[in-house]
Amino acid sequence: MADILDVCIFAGELMLKNGAETYRVEDTVTRMARSYHMARVNVYVTPTAIIMTMRGEEEIVDHTELLRITDRTTDLHKLSLVNEVSRQVASHDIPLEIVKQKLQDINQSTPIYPYWVQLLAAALGSGCFMILFNGTWRDFLPAFIVGGGGYAVFLKVQQLVNVKFFSEVLASFVIGLAAVFLIAIGLGKELDKIIIGSVMPLVPGMAITNAVRDLMAGHLVSGVSRGVEALLTAAAIGSGIAVVLTFL
Template identity: 55%
Template sequence: MATSLPNINEIMDVCLLAGKIMLENGAETYRVEDTMARIAAGYGIKHSHSFVTPTGIIFSADGSESTKFSRILERSTDLRKVTMVNSLSRLISNGELSLTEAYHQLKVLETAKLAYPIFHKVAAAAIASGCFLIMFQGQWRDFLPAFFAGGAGYFCAVYLERFVRVKFFSESLAAFIIGLMALFFVSTKIGVQMDKIIIGSVMPLVPGLLITNAVRDLMAGHLVSGLSKGAEAFLTAFAIGTGIAVVFSFL
């Protein structure tokens, strides 16, 4: 397939948009690079080059003198969007999707609100907190304290992120609230094991996907992305520990 220069630029825009959506929603670095390369190959650009970090994507293609950059400002977890971009890339590789259609569908997907409502997230976090408590050999009597503390802490973390752009502070305050509620439940004899209540309640805040992606990227040789994601996961863990430590300083 022969491609003219304007067409190459349009293909690069589609590749960058697909990579941006995936990276913003929790995809691994190698998956983002592989998807962009497959999309470019599906439209006739056999040799493309990308450099992906958690905060930006650089992409270039043979036949074009320009190199394009996309800045990643926000990162969250929505694996449904990652799956949908993967599905689009397969359609492109099979020649079933035109360039214009692909760009339109990606723009729609970029702005789509596919995440679950906050009520569902908080309810899931609360149930998970109680289940984690039992998994860590806590007592059934502490299930409800962990349920309420975990739900309140997760709600605090999600709600404060709208006003505090630095995640460290929202996560630290969420852990602080969890610690206070655990202390309250134990001091009023509603709960028994304060440590188990706290451990179960903070688990929904633990950056499991970040840790997994950091290890996966390091194993694949993406050292910059792996180390930066690992550092972000460490900061989240440090924020959780800081909030709990402040509560323990009251004892």
């Protein structure tokens, strides 16, 4: 019983840490537990915790475990791999030891993208978003430079202080300063388009999407908390840019 509970909680932890919606986590771990013939399964998930209670077919006592989630990121590849394991458990009689080993392999052997890949993606995304918002190709290089530099500041500050709000404020402040500087030296033309494109890698798109989906699924606590998190991120980005533009 304890091993089944540990494996289900571990699967839920991997999903929640890597960007899954709370209702998807609850559904996945419930299906896994029932695949191992648990007669009663109750799961409650928030963005920061997983509480799971289960009982075997011939037992009269519930077994409960609580897991605290402190770090969250976005890694859709890990989510896909965990979902594949859960489907295998639901359709086949897979020994618990094998499932646990597969989950450990997912946790250890699929690291996040290298630092330079993240910066390149942020820089390219900034330039492309600038074009998407009716910018000109003349401003593609400035948006590329500013967006990549701002995201580099975000990652570095996040490593040092581990306070996301402060990292986002400082990164957006640097983006504003860099955009103003490039416009001043004649490298860029439209300040607003460069700034809009450059802050897009910081925008909490996943948090907003998950908040709406959780609310639609009836998970009010998770939906509201994710929505507030997204609003704080948006406020941080806006504050950093506003400070720069105020002194122009």
